[in-house]
Amino acid sequence: MPRNIPDFDDFQAVLAVHRSGSFRGAAESIGLSPSALSRQIGALEAKLGARLFDRDTRNLTTTAAGAVVVNVAERMVNLALDGMAEVEAHLAARRGRLTIAGLPSVTAGLLPGLLKTFSAAHPGLDLRIIDALSGSVIEAVEAGLADIGFTAGTVSTRSRLSFHPLLDDDFLAVGTADGPLAEDRPYAWAELIDMPFIAMAEGTSVRELINGACMRQGRVLAPRFDVAHLATAGALVAEGLGITALPRLTLPVLHTKDLVLRPIPDFGATRLIGLVWRAGHSLSPAAQAFLGHVRTHVRARTARP
Numbered sequence: 001m002p003r004n005i006p007d008f009d010d011f012q013a014v015l016a017v018h019r020s021g022s023f024r025g026a027a028e029s030i031g032l033s034p035s036a037l038s039r040q041i042g043a044l045e046a047k048l049g050a051r052l053f054d055r056d057t058r059n060l061t062t063t064a065a066g067a068v069v070v071n072v073a074e075r076m077v078n079l080a081l082d083g084m085a086e087v088e089a090h091l092a093a094r095r096g097r098l099t100i101a102g103l104p105s106v107t108a109g110l111l112p113g114l115l116k117t118f119s120a121a122h123p124g125l126d127l128r129i130i131d132a133l134s135g136s137v138i139e140a141v142e143a144g145l146a147d148i149g150f151t152a153g154t155v156s157t158r159s160r161l162s163f164h165p166l167l168d169d170d171f172l173a174v175g176t177a178d179g180p181l182a183e184d185r186p187y188a189w190a191e192l193i194d195m196p197f198i199a200m201a202e203g204t205s206v207r208e209l210i211n212g213a214c215m216r217q218g219r220v221l222a223p224r225f226d227v228a229h230l231a232t233a234g235a236l237v238a239e240g241l242g243i244t245a246l247p248r249l250t251l252p253v254l255h256t257k258d259l260v261l262r263p264i265p266d267f268g269a270t271r272l273i274g275l276v277w278r279a280g281h282s283l284s285p286a287a288q289a290f291l292g293h294v295r296t297h298v299r300a301r302t303a304r305p
Contacts, residue, residue, distance in 0.1 A: 008080055010044045011073035013037060017053060018062050018070045098286040101130040101137040101146035104230060106273060109249035111150065118293045125286050133204065141276050147287040149276045152205035161276040166298045168270035173262040175243035186263040189213055196242035198233050199223035206246060209269050216268050230254060247271045
């Protein structure tokens with residue numbers, strides 16, 4: 001860089017002298033002594049090879065060359081101040097983008113309420129959502145496509161992700177009021193798997209837990225239907241084609257207005273919902289603010305209302 005280019009302090013000094021009309025007043029405004037400011041202006045004039053101010057014991061006026069430098073200084077100082085304001089807004093999580101990945105049941109059942117309060121506190125943030133199955137959530141966070149993700153179950157110790165547990169999502173039996181779950185009571189797991197059962201597809205976090213509950217009782221699930229989407233399961237149940245068992249957070253996806261929910265006391269497991277982010281990578285200020293918001297608003301380790 002050429003040595004005769006003024007720096008930010010030079011531009012501030014020129015503006016202070018021009019606006020004040022005196023070295024004493026200018027020096028006070030920028031926290032320098034008059035002699036130090038005079039030396040700085042003198043050094044800048046030497047750099048540029050031009051006098052910027054004509055001064056005597058009583059008067060100070062800006063020269064033609066000085067007026068050009070003042071115009072440049074105003075643009076440079078304003079640009080720097082605007083830039084710092086943008087940086088400060090980013091650091092304070094007032095601006096920027098936050099991408100959140102999550103299981104469909106979480107993005108439908110837990111995330112809307114969190115985003116409502118978070119976006120009210122951070123209206124300048126650009127919020128994006130990726131709803132995907134658990135494996136795809138992990139991949140999105142690992143690849144940097146999402147800043148933070150909601151997933152089910154813990155992550156592998158070999159994973160490049162950090163995991164923060166949030167809540168335990170308990171399972172409920174779901175059916176119609178005139179179907180196999182007509183009695184308003186808790187149902188044993190052995191009863192449920194002998195009913196026409198609509199199961200989530202293999203590979204989903206829900207099916208893994210269902211299979212585990214069957215194994216604990218030495219049973220094998222033989223579902224009437226295997227489906228990949230929660231809405232499909234809800235629609236089949238609503239038509240009286242069977243019953244299902246699902247975590248509580250999935251229920252908003254089903255539109256359970258006309259369905260009945262029954263406890264399963266001996267299911268023996270809950271679905272652990274947690275947050276993941278890339279280990280060893282600093283979270284953006286927006287992601288840090290969201291993580292703190294979630295920790296504050298999801299205090300209970302249960303999905304029960």
